[in-house]
Amino acid sequence: MFSKRIFSSAIAGVAACLMCSGAIAQEGAKAPAIHNIVLVHGLYADGSSWGKVIPLLQAKGFHVTAVQNPTTSFQADVDAVKRALAQQDGPTLLVGHSYGGMVISQAGDDPKVSGLVYIAARAPEAGEDYPALTHKFPAAPASAGLQWSSDGYGLLSEQAFVKDFAGDLPPAEARAYYAVQQPMGKPITMAKTTVAAWRDKPTWYAVSSEDRTINPDLERFMAKRMGAYTIEIPSSHVSLLSHPKQVADLILEAAEQPAQ
Secondary structure (H helix, E strand, O other): OHHHHHHHHHHHHHHHHHHHHHHHHHHHOOOOOOOEEEEEOOOOOOHHHHOOOHHHHHOOOOEEEEEOOOOOOHHHHHHHHHHHHHOOOOOEEEEEEOOHHHHHHHHOOOOOEEEEEEEOOOOOOOOOOHHHHHOOOOOOHHHHHEEEOOOOEEEEOHHHHHHHHOOOOOHHHHHHHHOOOOOEEHHHHHOOOOOOHHHOOOEEEEEEOOOOOOOHHHHHHHHHHHOOEEEEEOOOOOHHHHOHHHHHHHHHHHHOOOOO
């Protein structure tokens, strides 16, 4: 009888230790890793603007998707991003350049989105009048080159594109990107977000310190307001083209954070 009691007590003790070890292991388990990165381009551009960044992310084993925004209306662009998010198989990092920051601020409340990265990007508050916000800072030179067609689509002039939008690219390269410039629908100029996903998701921001399309001080203001981890790149508005490694490194740093 005594030996049976000792044996039973030993079994109970082992079971308790196993349960304790299991609890400790569960507490120490890592959150799911981010495997997917969705890239969202801005105005006066298309998905090819990520062409130098994508290989750097893929080389690290990430599944990368570059959305082709129609840029006909804000809602159409948000819908395009949501379609891309629906195709992702797990935690996703959402990255926006320029106007793409406004799009990811709206679409970023998707439960798959674990973090947001803004590259010289708009980051409005929900319901905020973004044009009014820009007027609190000196106007960026590129805005003077915006030209509208009779049917309501806007494009940057070649001079504004080469000098003010992509000013630190070799002129021949800048003109090649000018050739694929995507027209902007006028409804975008009046659009407002109803969501500011950056209020609830971890955020990163790359300021372009030589930007002539969005005032760098406005970029700094938005980055500080959202509490983003912020870096500065000595770049024109298109840092993703002129400094792709620095942009990719920031995205990779964000992607290495545990999924939310």
